Amino acid sequence: MKVLYDHQSFTGVPYGGVSRYFFELMRSFAKRTDIEFELSLRLSNNEYLDQASFSRHLRYRSLAQVRNVHRVASVLNRLYSLRRVKAGKYDIFHPTYYHRYFLDALGNKPFVISFHDAxxxxxxxxxxxxxxxxxxxxxxLLRRADCIIAVSEFSKQEILRYFTVEPDKIKVIHLGTTLGDYASASEYTTPPLQAPYLLYVGKRGLYKNFTGFFRAIQPVLQRYPDVHLICAGGGAFSKDEQTLFHSARLANRVHYRPASDASLLALYKHARAFVFPSLNEGFGIPVLEAYSGGCATVLSNRSSLPEVAADAALYFDPEDDESMAEAIERIITDDALCADLSLKGIERLKNFSCDKTACQTLEVYQSLH
Known part of the structure; x- marks a missing residue:
């Protein structure tokens, strides 16, 4: 059996949860003999693919800042993918995002689409x-697809809420993480900060709710002057964020760190707790990443997060400042709770793996072949 993946999630951005999902899927399949695949991609600066032997794309790093270069790369990639779709040398097509360019060229070939969140x-x-x-x-796309993969039961319910789709067409397949593979990296053993710190990971705008979270925990940070906050990834602090930290008189205790996989694992490993105040997640990969580092997790009680973390987290209402502050104060002051959540997270992680995700995805492909 041969699967064709397209360019979409690998064009224009170096990182991202969707491209990571497809990269891990292909990396798992590359170890197997019962499936072949092709990634139809010509131009990309995707960082994950640097590690991949299965993609022969060209990088354009030196041109990345040139205006419209990503748009040109996207058009060229789409034309190439369309050619590969029309060539028909595959059994299943699995587009990596929501463009419909391929629909008229697909003929009677089955296609699968992954739905991450609403x-x-x-x-x-x-x-x-x-x-x-x-x-x-x-x-x-959801109407035309032969099967829809939802990354959580929550995501499946979101599909049924917003779209007219037969429930039987949706297959729930949880995600995994390979962050623990970096456990032997040298950065892992060195604490990134000598003081105790809370860890926030990823983008901070919009529904990610970072501003609300920071507002809620200000009084807690004032009461515990040795506790810091590290924000990993998501881009350097904006001027508005810096103003926010200064006006709270906490600028010297809020730190930004870029996040490679190895350095991210070190951040999880040494954090007092990982905090995820998001209002909406289709799955929540950082929860599994935290478990990989043996890190206690303090999570929003919304969307997919309780499904993924189960009893291996302390929860709060992300729209209630008092609820957030209370949870953070508990995790700062209760050593036994921290240790318990760390152990529960390590145990919970055993339910998830990228190879398991790939195996269940292969079953979907086989059911359509």
């Missing part, structure tokens, strides 16, 4: 940046 449906009007215009594209 952020654009839930928050599109409030935050147009998350892709308000995606709804119509998703509607067409």
């Amino acid at each position: 952020t654009s449906e839930r928050y599109g009007k409030l935050y147009p940046e998350v892709g308000e215009g995606l709804y119509d594209l998703k509607k067409v």
Whole structure:
């Protein structure tokens, strides 16, 4: 059996949860003999693919800052993918995002689509940046797809809430993480900060709710002057964020760190706790990453997070400042709770792996072949 993946999630951005998902899927399949695959990609600066022997794309790092270069790369990639779709040398097509360019060229070949979250449906009007215009594209693709992979039961329910789809067409397949593979890296053993710290990971805008979280924990940080906050990834602090930290008189205790896989694992390993105040997650990979580092987790009680973490987390209401502050104070002051959540997280992680995700995805492909 041969599967064709397209360029979409690997064009324009070096990192991202969706491209990581497809990269890990292909990396797992590359170890197997019962499946072949092709990634139709010509131009990409995706960092994950640097490690991959299965992609022969060209990088354009030196041109990345040139205006419109990503748009040109996207058009060229789409033309190449369309050619590969029309060539028909595959059994299953699995596009990596929601463009419909391939529909007329697909013929009677089955295709599978992965649905990560309904952020654009839930928050599109409030935050147009998350892709308000995606709804119509998703509607067409979900209707035409032979199978829909939802990354959580929560995501499946979101599909049924916003789209007219037969429930039987949706297969829930949880995700995994390979962050623990970096356990032997040298950065892992060196604490990134000598003081105790809370860890926030990823983007901070919009529904990620970082500003609300920071507002809620200010009084807690004032009461515990030795506790710091590290924000990993998501881009350097904006001027507005720096102003926020200064006005709270906490600028010297809030730190930004870029995040490679090895350095991220070290951050989880040495943190007092990982905090995830997001209002909406289709799955929540950072939860599994935290477990890989033996890190206690303090999570929003919304969306997929309770499904993924089960009893291996302390929860709060992300829209209630008092609830957030209380949870953070508990994790700062209760050593036994921290140790218990760390052990529960390590145990919970055994339910998830990238190879398990790939195995269940292969079963979906085989059911359509």
